[in-house]
Amino acid sequence: MAESPITPRNQDFATWYQDVVLQGDMAEPAEIVKGCMVIKANGYAVWELLQRELDDRFKTTGHQNLYFPLLIPESFLHKEAEHVEGFSPELAVVTQAGGKKLDEPYVIRPTSETIIGHFFAKWIKSWRDLPMLVNQWANVVRWELRTRMFLRTTEFLWQEGHTAHSNHDEAVAEVRRMLDVYADVAENVMAMPVIKGVKTQAEKFAGALQSYSIEAMMQNGFALQAGTSHDLGQNFGKAFGVQFQSQAGQLDYVWQTSWGASTRLIGGLIMTHSDDKGLVLPPKLAPIKAVVVPIYRKDAEREPVLEAAHRIAKDVGAKVDDREGQTPGAKFFHWERRGVPVVLELGPRDLAAGTVVLKRRDTGAKQPVSVTAIAETVRAVLDEMQSTMFNAAKQRLKENTVLANSIDEVESILNDVTAEKGGGKFVMAHMKDDPRCDQRVKTSKATIRCIPLVDEYDGAGKCIVTGEPVDRRLVIAKAY
């Protein structure tokens, strides 16, 4: 396969991202066509691993995967006023089918609250039917004005969970639990630290009482919303007539939640860890965790080296790159670009010494390892990489987070950073709810990302949000 050259890192992060993702095409993450994305071999394999991690966690609490239609009757969207208002501008609408104009157009789902609400109304009659816990893995379409590879594509793959409960407390607990699931996967699987928080009313999901999100910081200091969980209250229950009879015999509307995470996570993964050489994947999301590259000079060396390579590979669960007609150098480069965490080099010199040279992708460090200890060493190195990568990202988050106590301070920090390197910082603004805040923040091209649930970045380490916070501490940042 062809390997196109990768350009050196530029101060312009967008350019770098493009270089890694677009130019790094041969590392097979994705390619884009008309705002839509083809996710290629290596990229899709990462998504599959991520899917499994999420799905396993959903299912531990009794959620079922279902599938709902792609096409939603337009009238469904109109049943919830705020929802339709929020989504209308970005809907793709099917007006013609079967060679004639449709009486009622369909919209291509931008999300499935409405059609699921429709079915919840049919399926839920009694408190015994609750909670109803469903999830679907699907593609959705949102006609955004501008697309960015992985981060915002016209069509994207995601998971959307939808639940119905008999009371608000239980629904809120579900919303918070799913937020925790996302944070767990982000931090412990993706090695991407996040801040859990509540969205402002201006930024919440259209039709929700309250939205929660996890916010991650990319290498340039930009924020990335990496997962959302919504408390829908009874808004959709009322809009779709989802009623149940309680134990006391009374009719009540259900309390619903919805939560989702998308292929955007892969973009976040790339922008959190990758470097100028290509992808860097945390071991838990590496489709191939280790590759053995055999090195031999003469025909006489070939057999013993290959034999040992396969034996070692079997031992550690690695793949052997035994392609002929490729030099070892070309092979190292190949796997490096694909983000394979560990490459094992095995040549005649190692064979004689009873060692293997282990190179890790994150730090680039090389070390000889005794063949007898190779399996546990690789295991240990993979574990260590997982935490090293998380710690490095967390360190970056801390270093690029600054405190501010007034809107003036916020503004001066944001503008200063803008001028300096075109990058970003998270500003933890500690201040009373200032009516000028939204406006002033916006002029700095930043947004209020969230009101954090647990404030661990100012050293106080205490929860500041229980219900509506009195003392607002906001995360303000430029975002993708």
Place this chain on the structure above:
RNA sequence: CGGGGCGUAGCGCAGCCUGGUAGCGCACCUGCCUUGGGCGCAGGGGGUCGUAGGUUCAAAUCCUAUCGCCCCGACCA
């Protein structure tokens, strides 16, 4: 929809200002040689220069129109 840029070989680009036989790197094919970080050398195949008009003896190059793509902004996950 505003502001910028680009369409020339599979990919990345030069050539255009100043019109005159279509170029370079990577990839591909053949041979020899090599293999501890993108092997090397030699030879070779592949392009109606986005499209349509115009100017000219002659257009990738100048003019006009048109289509497409990318980046920045507004929208947003």
